Amino acid sequence: MLRDASNDKPLVELVNVTKIYPPDVVAVEDVSLRIYKGEILYLTGMSGAGKTTLIKLICRLETPTRGLIEVAGRDLSQISTAGIQRMRQKIGVAYQEFRLLDKQTVLQNIAMAMEVTYASTKAIRARVDELLSLLNLSDKRDKLAGELSRGEQQRVALARAAANGPSLLLADEPTGNLDPAATELVINLFRHLNEKNGSTIVVATHDESIYAETEHRVMALSNGQLSALPNHAPRQIELFEA
């Protein structure tokens, strides 16, 4: 779902955002970025470029040293605790280090995301089964997460992020441990969410193969600074005119 976004209000807006980790690690520097509803945005960059930091800033796991971040029109620095909790229920995040509970089953891990929204057990079961079959993990449903391979864990983390049909999905290095076949499944999941659900998706990756043929925007981070990738810059101009 590629939208002409020029008139829309962005779902996520970063204005001159800088993140400095104490004492003086500049992870993100003066980044301005608008992410529009329904788009898929690829964030690339070398290791240490600041991709993960940018994602953590958007879901307010980190707070910016300078600059403004708005999600759905709300300034994250002004939002209440309850507001952040509500927001996080609508943002699915697949963390680079997965953050699964090793001693719980795949089902339990994915269910947690829906339980916090008080979804019914029946709805949870149906959704988990659907996601697992999309990611080719159906036979792993009752296995402990800690006993899975890295690639399987990675897909469980994605399933958890996608469980609530989030309006915004942030996927940090979602294919780092996957073979081409599994990568294909993940890309299909993104497409599915984006088209069926209208989810906005941000993918941080240095796996060129997943954005090589995309018609979506690809932005590159380098030493904390953002620029559009030359051959993937369909909307770069519109982006910086604001």
Added chain:
Amino acid sequence: MHFLAYILRQTGKNLRQTWGTQVMTLLTVTLSVLIFAFFFLVYTNMLRASTRLGDDVRLIVYLDQEIPASTRPELEKKIRGFGPVEKIVFVSRAEAFARLSTQLGKEKDVLNDLGPDFLPPSIEVYPLKNLGDLTKISQFSDFLLTLPHAAKVQSGSDWLRRFGYFTNLLQVVVLLSGSLLIISMTFIVSYTLRLTVLSRQGELEILRLLGATSAYIRLPLLLEGMLQGLLGSGLGLAALYILYQWIANRFSGPGFLSLFDFAFFPPEITTAILLAGVLLCTAGSLFSIRRFIRI
């Protein structure tokens, strides 16, 4: 509404995860309620008994001469000045003699040889029958001895005074065991909850990331404390009741207990102890939640 189901299920999960500690906590809470309630029960029974002690609480001041009616009010005022008194009775030689002869009934002949002068006049002082005054009886009798013409003071039975002291001592014990109860409940419960929180540290962190509300995270922990309080004080009171029944059966019939008419707490007190237990344990869990959970 799935909300309640989730909170309850989460509470059950917490309890299962740390059940060993939970049982120990429950026992501690039960035991401290039992200890406190036991002393409190004895104390309230003694209090009730002391109000029914009757005429034993009486001080008799024997005089070496009659008090003319005209000076009696002044003397009475002086006695009342020392402490609360239920009543004061002046007994003249003649009245004392008449009383004794009615007491002797048919055998009053033995008094024939003795003149009505052989019994001394006296003042009978009935202090208010409450515990504070029971322990002050010896001071009271010392005071009465300083009255004009007082020759001797007979101060009720000695055991009454001891009874008073014992009840006062019991009051201290009740206060001490009450403090023990407060400390054990709040501290143990908050400590156990800390274990729950630690055992779920990883899970709580993830819940935070997934946007779990404060209620979702905190209510199960609060409920855990409340449950500990309710079950603990319930079990403690039940144990006390069984103990009470056993004692009552064992020592039924005439004797020490029948003198006191030993009774269990009225329902209001039982409810109050139960509520206090729930409240204290909830406070303990609140303390832990505020301290160890960051949302």
